[in-house]
Amino acid sequence: MCLAVPSQVKAIEGQYAEVEIGGVSRNVSIILTPDVKIGEYILVHTGYSIGVVNEDEAQETIKLFNDLGIG
Amino acid sequence: MIKFLDEYRDPELAQRLVKKIRNHALQGLRLMEFCGGHTVAIMKYGLRQLLFPQVELLSGPGCPVCVTANADIDKAIALAKKPEIILTTFGDMLKVPGSYSSLQKVRADGGDVRIVYSAQDALEIAQGNRDKKVVFLGIGFETTAPTIAASILEAKHREIKNYYVLSLHKLCPPVIKTLLDSGEIKLDGIILPGHVSAIIGAYPYEFIPLDYGIGGVVAGFEPLDILLTVEMLIAQIENRKPVIEIAYRRGVKPEGNEKAREIMDMVFEITEANWRGLGRVPASGLTLKREYQDFNAEASFVPEAMPAKEPEGCVCGEILRGIKTPRDCELFGSCCTPEQPVGPCMVSSEGSCAAYYLYGGENNGR
C-alpha cells in the first residue's frame, strides 16, 4: 500500500538511522524496527522504517521470476 | 540502479510472465486490489491491458484519501481555520474537497496549513512553535498508524504538550470483509496490500478463504511483483485451493512487524469508522486510547462543522466498491478533472479516477 522505498542503513544512533538511497540520505526513525543492523535495507515510509528487507527472499523471488518465465 | 526496486521492473521477465498468465485456460478472472499503491502501479505499467481478457483487475477502497468521509475532511478544515492551530498534513490531503472547502483553500484564506513528509516533522514544528497548537492529520491504514503512534509516544517522552493528532486512520481487513459481505461484486481472488501486510502480516486475512472460499496473495508494488501475484492467484484457482499466500516475501513476514503493532496498540484502540462509499463499518478505524487523550485533537478542540454533504453526481462511493469504473461517472473528465476535482477519487494521485485520467488512454482505456 503506502509508499515505502528500500534504503540502506549507513549509521545508527539510538532510535535513528541514517539511510541512503541513490545518493540521497535522510535520518529515519527505527523505533518500529529496533533490531536493524548497519548495511541492511529497510523500507522507509514517511520517515520511519516499517520493515527490514529480507535479502534472501529477494533473491528467491528473482529466481522465481526467471524459473516461471521458462515454459 | 536502485537496489530492491529496479530488478522488479525488468521488461523482459515481465513479458515472459505475461505470456505464462495468458496461456492459462481460464478467462475473465476477477481480481480486486485494495491498495492505492497497486492501483497506481497497475495503471502506470499498463498491466490492466496486458492481462485482459484473461484477468480483469478491479480497484477496491484501498486509497486512504479516497475513503475519508466528507464529514471527517470538514473536521480537519474546521481545525485549520482556527488561528491558534497549525494544521500539518501529508501532501495527499491538501486538495481533497470536503463538503464546502479544502485545506488548500483554507491555506489561501490565511489558515496555517503545512505539508510534511513525516509525523516527525510535525513534532519539530510543535517544538518550534510553543505558542501554537500543532494538529497532525492522521490518515492512512496500518502502514501509517504505527508511525503516528510512535510520534505520540515521542511527544509524551519529550513533553511536547502542543502536539495533537486527528485520527482518521482505518483498517484494511474489516473493509475487505464488508465488501465481500455486500455481495455486490463477484470476485475470484484478492490482491492483498503490500505494506499494510508488512505491519499486520498474513494471518488477519485467513478469514477470506475460510468464509468466502476465495484466495488472497500479498503483493509488492513493482510490475513483476503484481504479475507474480496474479500468477499465484490463478494457480490457486486452477487447483481449487484458495489460501492466503505472500508474493512480496522480501518485505512481508507471515507474522508481520510485531514491534510496530505493539506501538500501535499502545496508543490506539479500534472503533467504528465512517468510510466514503461504504458508510459506517464496525471496528474498522482507530482512535486514541484514554491515556493519550491529551493528544487527541478531536477531544481537545471539538471542531464544529456544518452538516456534511456529498457532491451531486459524484459516484466515488461506487467506484470505491468496484461496481463502477471512472468512465461510468458522468462527471469524469468533464467537470471532474485533476485541476478541479469534485470527489477524492480524482484528487488523490492513487484514486482510481486520477490514475485513469493520468495514465489512461493508449493501453489502459477499456
Add this chain to the structure above:
Amino acid sequence: MDDKILLAHGSGGKLSHDLIKDLLLKELGNPYLNVLDDAATLTLNGRIAFTTDSYVVSPLFFPGGDIGKLAVCGTVNDLSMVGAIPKYVSLSLIIEEGFLLPDLKKIISSIHITAQEAGVKVVTGDTKVVNRGSADKLFINTAGIGIIPDGVKISGSHARIGDKIILSGPIGDHGIAILCQREGLKFETSLESDCASLNTLVADMLGASKEIHVLRDPTRGGLASTLNEFAESARVGIKIEEDKIPLRDSVRAACELLGLDPLYVANEGKLVAVVGSLDVEKVLSQMRENKHGVHAAIIGEIVADHPGKVVMKTRFGSSRIISMLSGELLPRIC
C-alpha cells in the same frame, strides 16, 4: 549603513539613494545604469525580443544558487528560447522590511556575477520596501531585451512532423534541490540546482543548424508540461521514450521517496529543442561540446498521431499519456 532594510530604504530619500550608490551601483554599475535616469536609453537594431519574469523562490539561498542568480538566468533563458542574443535586463526589487542587508549584498553580488557570465547588463531598476508581512522576504522582477539575429525563427508553433526532440541534460535537479530545503522535507543530498544561463548553448546550436524549430526551457511544471505546451500549440503529437531521458540517480531516489514524478519537477538550466531530423545529430554533437549540454540526448519525436498529446513509451515497454501538471507538485505517502 544599518544591517537591516528599513521602509526608508524604499522611499526615495537619502537612505534609498545610499543603498543604490553603495550597493547596487557598486556591484552592477555600467555606463547605462550609472546615469541613474528614470529610463535607460538604448540603441537597438533588428528584431527585438522582450520578456519579463518575477521570482519568488523560497528559500532564497539554495544549493547551486540563489534568487539573484535565478532571476538573471531565467530572463536570459527566456530570451534565448526565441533565439535572441540577450543584451539588457531591468531589475526590480520588492524587499520586506527587516530583510538582512548582508543577504541582500550576497544576492546583488550573485546578480552581478551571473550577468557578467551571460554578457548582459543591468541597465535600469527599482527598489521598493514593504511592511513586514507584505512580502516573503524578497521578490525580484526582471525584464529583458535581446536581439534576434536575421533568419532565426523559433516558436512553439513551428514543430513539424518528423522533427526530433533533444533534451539538454538530466531533469529534476532544481526542483528537488529546492524541495529538499523546505521544512518537513529535508534530505541530505549533494544535489544542486542546475540554474544556469543557456545563451551560449543556444548560440552554438544556432550556429550548427538552421533547422531548430522550437526551443523551450522546462521550468515550473517540468518536462511534461513543456512538451504538452508545444504539442498543443503546434497541434502535433509527441512520442518520447522514458529510457532516453537523462535522470540522475539522486533525483530519481528523491522522487521515489517523496512519491513524485521527475517529469513534473522544475528545471532552471535545461532546454528542450525540436530540430529537423536531418540536422539533429549535428546539433546534438555541438551541444555536447558546451558545458551545459554535455548530457544532451534525443528523447523523442514529433508525430502525426494523437495531436496535442504527449505519449511516453515506458522502460517497461507499455505506453502512457503524459499530461500537463495540474496544480502544485505535492509529495505523497500513498
